[in-house]
Amino acid sequence: MANTNITAVTAIYGKTTYLTPLVTTPVVLLANPANSANTFKVNQIVASNIHSATANASLFIYTNGAQTQNSAPTNGVSHSVANSISVPVNASLILVDKTTAIYVEEGTSLVVSTGTANGISYSISYELIS
Numbered sequence: 001m002a003n004t005n006i007t008a009v010t011a012i013y014g015k016t017t018y019l020t021p022l023v024t025t026p027v028v029l030l031a032n033p034a035n036s037a038n039t040f041k042v043n044q045i046v047a048s049n050i051h052s053a054t055a056n057a058s059l060f061i062y063t064n065g066a067q068t069q070n071s072a073p074t075n076g077v078s079h080s081v082a083n084s085i086s087v088p089v090n091a092s093l094i095l096v097d098k099t100t101a102i103y104v105e106e107g108t109s110l111v112v113s114t115g116t117a118n119g120i121s122y123s124i125s126y127e128l129i130s
Contacts, residue, residue, distance in 0.1 A: 006039060011130050013127065013128040015125070015127070016125045017030065018123045018124075019070060019122050020118060020120070020121040021122075022117055024115060026072065026073055027111065027112060027113070028068065028069050028070065029122055029124055031108075031109040032106055032109070034106050039105055039129045040104040041103055042125075043098050043126060043127065044094065044125040045094070045096040045122060045125075046092050046123045047087055047114075048091075048092040049119065053116070053119075054089060055116040056084040056085060057112070057122075058082060058084055058114070059111070059112055060073075060113075061102070061104075061110060062079075062109040062111050063076055064076050064077065076109065104126075110124070
C-alpha cells in the first residue's frame with residue numbers, strides 16, 4: 001500500500017456519488033481499496049435531511065477498513081470527523097468543503113451514519129487522483 005505521489009499525477013477525474021443509508025449503523029460512503037494506486041481528494045460532503053423530523057449525521061474516517069459503498073466497515077480504526085450533528089427538517093449540512101478537504105489514501109474509507117434510517121441523504125464530490 002503506497003501513497004500516490006500527487007506531484008506526479010497521471011490523471012485527475014472529477015467524481016460525485018450519493019448514498020441514503022437504509023440503516024442506522026455505520027456504512028461506507030467512499031472506499032479507496034488497498035493497492036488501488038489512487039488517492040481521493042474530497043472537496044465536499046453534504047448531508048441533507050429527507051425525513052419528516054430532525055435527524056443526526058455523522059462522518060468517520062476508517063483506516064485499514066476499505067469496503068464497498070453501503071457496506072458495513074470492518075477491520076478498521078474509526079476517526080470521527082463529525083459526530084451526531086442535528087440536521088433540521090428540509091435542511092442540509094456541509095460536513096466537508098474545499099477549506100477542509102480530506103485526502104482518502106489507499107485502504108481507507110469514509111463512513112457515515114444517521115440516527116434515523118433513510119433520514120439523511122449524503123452527497124460527496126471528490127477527485128480521483130492517479
